[in-house]
Amino acid sequence: DAGITQSPRHKVTETGTPVTLRCHQTENHRYMYWYRQDPGHGLRLIHYSYGVKDTDKGEVSDGYSVSRSKTEDFLLTLESATSSQTSVYFCAISEGVGAFQPQHFGDGTRLSIL
Amino acid sequence: DQQVKQNSPSLSVQEGRISILNCDYTNSMFDYFLWYKKYPAEGPTFLISISSIKDKNEDGRFTVFLNKSAKHLSLHIVPSQPGDSAVYFCAASAVRSGYALNFGKGTSLLVTP
Numbered sequence A: 001d002a003g004i005t006q007s008p009r010h011k012v013t014e015t016g017t018p019v020t021l022r023c024h025q026t027e028n029h030r031y032m033y034w035y036r037q038d039p040g041h042g043l044r045l046i047h048y049s050y051g052v053k054d055t056d057k058g059e060v061s062d063g064y065s066v067s068r069s070k071t072e073d074f075l076l077t078l079e080s081a082t083s084s085q086t087s088v089y090f091c092a093i094s095e096g097v098g099a100f101q102p103q104h105f106g107d108g109t110r111l112s113i114l
Numbered sequence B: 001d002q003q004v005k006q007n008s009p010s011l012s013v014q015e016g017r018i019s020i021l022n023c024d025y026t027n028s029m030f031d032y033f034l035w036y037k038k039y040p041a042e043g044p045t046f047l048i049s050i051s052s053i054k055d056k057n058e059d060g061r062f063t064v065f066l067n068k069s070a071k072h073l074s075l076h077i078v079p080s081q082p083g084d085s086a087v088y089f090c091a092a093s094a095v096r097s098g099y100a101l102n103f104g105k106g107t108s109l110l111v112t113p
Helices: none
Strands: A004-007 A010-013 A019-025 A031-038 A042-051 A054-057 A064-070 A073-078 A087-094 A109-113 B010-014 B019-025 B032-038 B045-051 B056-059 B062-067 B072-077 B086-093 B101-103 B107-112
Touching (some): A004 A087, A010 A019, A019 A031, A019 A109, A031 A064, A031 A073, A042 A064, A042 A073, A042 B101, A054 A064, A073 A087, B010 B019, B019 B086, B019 B107, B045 B056, B045 B062, B072 B086
Parallel strands (some): A010 A109
Antiparallel strands (some): A031 A042, A031 A087, A042 A054, A064 A073, A087 A109, B032 B045, B032 B086, B056 B062, B086 B101, B086 B107
């Protein structure tokens, strides 16, 4: 299994509060990604990173920010959580250099915003 | 607008028979196509991929076929086993967008004994 740890695994919080989700990898992979999964939508990309301090937006980036100060950690922040951000969040990593390598996923964070 | 579509939400197959899962896409700039398998409360697990310059890739019981002119790919599982019961996601990736994945909505496969 790819060395990906997401924390917390479950979180319940209130509307308007800030929330930070952490993705930690032990593979030294260059690329890291945050997706959300909602019923009827599959997985959708929020943000991704192609190196330390290098990030870019995905399809559903509004209301989210990310930071990557170390290769191994990619943080996803909801500055002011809303009920529409209730979802399951998945982190993924890929080596991203040379030949194509598939992404490998963590086990997800289930976030409920009341 | 969804660029990757899986039009069958569910599929039921008998053990030992072939399972065929289908996927259509709209963006001709995709470079790679992948299939992931997902169990409840777990992250997606990579199954098999295919480059846009190939038309077939095989790995054990899993084969992916790509028809670029039709913008269609399919995953064949032969023979199907009860442990294959899961949700299968088709995904597509482009180099120019950092290999970020565009996912279909998934097909729930049930393999019955």
